[in-house]
Amino acid sequence: MNRNLFLKEMRRNAFSLMIWMIVITLLIVLTMSVYSTFMENQSKVSGMLSLIPKGALQFKGISNFNDLLSVLGFYSVNNIIYMMVLGSIFAIVLSSNILLKEEYDKTGEYLLTRPLTRGEIFMSKLAVISLNVFLLNFVTSLAGFICMELVKKGPFSIRAFLILSMYTFLLNILFGAIGLFISTLIKRAKPITTFSIGLVLIFYFINTVSKITESVSKIGYLSPFRFANVDAINPAYKLDFWHLAYFIGIALLLTGLSCRIYSRKDIYT
Amino acid sequence: MSAPIIDITDLSKFYGKARGIEHINLEIGEGEIFGFIGPNGAGKSTTIRLLMNMIFPTGGSARIMGMDVIRDTKKIKSMVGYIPSDANAYSSMDVHEFLSYCIRFYNVHDGEQRISELSEMFELDLSREIADLSLGNRKKVSIIQSLVHSPRLLILDEPTTGLDPLMQSVFFELLRSENKKGMTIFFSSHILGEVQMLCKRVAIIKGGKIIQLEDIDNLRKKQLKKVRIEFGDRVNNENIGIFGIESIVILSDNIISFMYSGNINELTGFLAGRQINNLMIEEPSLDEIFLHYYKN
Numbered sequence: 001m002n003r004n005l006f007l008k009e010m011r012r013n014a015f016s017l018m019i020w021m022i023v024i025t026l027l028i029v030l031t032m033s034v035y036s037t038f039m040e041n042q043s044k045v046s047g048m049l050s051l052i053p054k055g056a057l058q059f060k061g062i063s064n065f066n067d068l069l070s071v072l073g074f075y076s077v078n079n080i081i082y083m084m085v086l087g088s089i090f091a092i093v094l095s096s097n098i099l100l101k102e103e104y105d106k107t108g109e110y111l112l113t114r115p116l117t118r119g120e121i122f123m124s125k126l127a128v129i130s131l132n133v134f135l136l137n138f139v140t141s142l143a144g145f146i147c148m149e150l151v152k153k154g155p156f157s158i159r160a161f162l163i164l165s166m167y168t169f170l171l172n173i174l175f176g177a178i179g180l181f182i183s184t185l186i187k188r189a190k191p192i193t194t195f196s197i198g199l200v201l202i203f204y205f206i207n208t209v210s211k212i213t214e215s216v217s218k219i220g221y222l223s224p225f226r227f228a229n230v231d232a233i234n235p236a237y238k239l240d241f242w243h244l245a246y247f248i249g250i251a252l253l254l255t256g257l258s259c260r261i262y263s264r265k266d267i268y269t
Numbered sequence: 270m271s272a273p274i275i276d277i278t279d280l281s282k283f284y285g286k287a288r289g290i291e292h293i294n295l296e297i298g299e300g301e302i303f304g305f306i307g308p309n310g311a312g313k314s315t316t317i318r319l320l321m322n323m324i325f326p327t328g329g330s331a332r333i334m335g336m337d338v339i340r341d342t343k344k345i346k347s348m349v350g351y352i353p354s355d356a357n358a359y360s361s362m363d364v365h366e367f368l369s370y371c372i373r374f375y376n377v378h379d380g381e382q383r384i385s386e387l388s389e390m391f392e393l394d395l396s397r398e399i400a401d402l403s404l405g406n407r408k409k410v411s412i413i414q415s416l417v418h419s420p421r422l423l424i425l426d427e428p429t430t431g432l433d434p435l436m437q438s439v440f441f442e443l444l445r446s447e448n449k450k451g452m453t454i455f456f457s458s459h460i461l462g463e464v465q466m467l468c469k470r471v472a473i474i475k476g477g478k479i480i481q482l483e484d485i486d487n488l489r490k491k492q493l494k495k496v497r498i499e500f501g502d503r504v505n506n507e508n509i510g511i512f513g514i515e516s517i518v519i520l521s522d523n524i525i526s527f528m529y530s531g532n533i534n535e536l537t538g539f540l541a542g543r544q545i546n547n548l549m550i551e552e553p554s555l556d557e558i559f560l561h562y563y564k565n
Contacts, residue, residue: 012361
């Protein structure tokens with residue numbers, strides 16, 4: 001890894017990271033601020049939710065109304081959208097552009113003529129992606145934790161919260177690896193932001209549809225969201241070894257392949 | 270010639286079925302200013318990008334300072350400066366920030382002083398945002414970044430695009446001065462005139478192949494002028510009967526155009542006794558030289 005390149009890339013992405021942190025944190029704060037009102041009016045809300053088709057609720061991640069009564073359940077349902085989906089979009093947009101940007105901005109000629117190996121360039125950019133995703137997760141999870149502490153009506157499992165946060169981080173990292181991999185396959189120097197965002201949403205949609213519709217439940221396994229367990233209020237909630245192996249294994253595989261492809265890639269500027 | 274600083278052996282690059290360069294062989298000695306000329310699309314930039322390991326060869330190999338351009342790319346680049354044809358730097362930075370960023374990749378102690386000297390020489394305002402710079406000023410940034418670490422070899426790809434004549438002159442003077450200190454210069458251009466001004470040897474590339482490699486003095490001896498004469502009367506055999514005239518084209522009854530490789534005084538002397546309405550003598554384009562010497 002090259003420190004100079006790493007620091008330059010961190011500065012280059014700092015504003016974007018800050019905006020994503022603020023937006024997701026605000027969404028979490030806004031959502032959690034509703035929790036007290038929600039608890040005070042739970043009978044009315046329960047009545048309202050009973051009118052909504054079960055499928056539509058599951059689409060939002062609500063499988064059982066009782067899930068929402070605990071502060072952790074309430075948080076985890078909303079966490080799916082704000083931290084898992086938005087965090088994954090952040091990760092994939094960052095990673096899919098971090099190498100490709102040098103090509104379509106035509107700055108690659110400067111970068112590739114510095115005394116650096118392709119491996120050093122790749123590792124520096126990978127470190128930027130990892131640190132950015134970690135910082136986003138750390139700040140937003142911390143915001144979530146503080147919010148829960150402020151609005152909770154009873155104790156909640158910190159262990160379950162940490163596991164949920166770990167799943168979110170792993171999912172975001174996996175999408176970071178997917179974005180990086182796709183960008184190394186692209187031969188034309190063009191941004192792939194729209195495609196990357198679409199990919200996250202499609203995977204989210206596949207997972208949701210597979211949960212709602214019994215007949216297509218198997219297709220859910222195509223989506224990384226399927227392996228991010230958000231059932232945080234389940235007493236048996238744990239960091240499943242196979243799910244962990246799935247996230248780490250696929251992320252490492254894609255990153256390794258990306259590094260190999262990038263090391264032999266013709267860079268067009 | 271001293272030990273080659275650039276040694277290219279049978280180097281080829283194909284983009285799928287499309288030709289980049291084919292079986293290029295070239296040796297450039299330490300301390301040379303070497304010209305690499307050819308029309309657009311001839312393979313100049315492809316050759317340079319292969320040397321700088323931005324792209325990978327389909328066949329053959331290249332060595333710089335005795336090291337393989339792929340395997341030893343990091344070590345090579347620590348001793349090479351490069352000016353790309355497109356002067357695109359990071360638009361979010363200001364000039365000084367960008368140049369300081371460039372310096373930090375090298376183990377140099379006087380980098381800031383070098384930036385200051387070079388920016389003064391090129392009258393470049395270091396505080397300006399790169400995004401706001403004109404093409405000429407971006408080119409100056411590009412020149413400075415290539416020299417801040419005092420490289421042993423400087424590779425230039427169309428370096429004068431966008432520079433005004435005054436700055437071109439400053440730039441050429443700087444190149445000559447750096448060359449005297451020992452820097453080898455590989456100068457790629459499609460402008461024959463600027464290559465002739467600087468270089469001692471030149472390779473001409475066309476269609477991905479090197480078609481001529483010779484001393485610039487020999488090329489000068491062969492140098493053609495493109496002449497267009499509008500006579501006061503009809504063109505006849507006597508009008509065009511002078512040694513050194515080739516490739517005559519009769520454009521109308523009284524206008525002819527031709528390539529002239531003889532003594533210009535003989536031509537003007539010959540024309541002095543004739544009725545001439547208009548006379549134009551100009552440098553032929555590189556393509557015209559290619560057509561004249563190589564196609565036929």
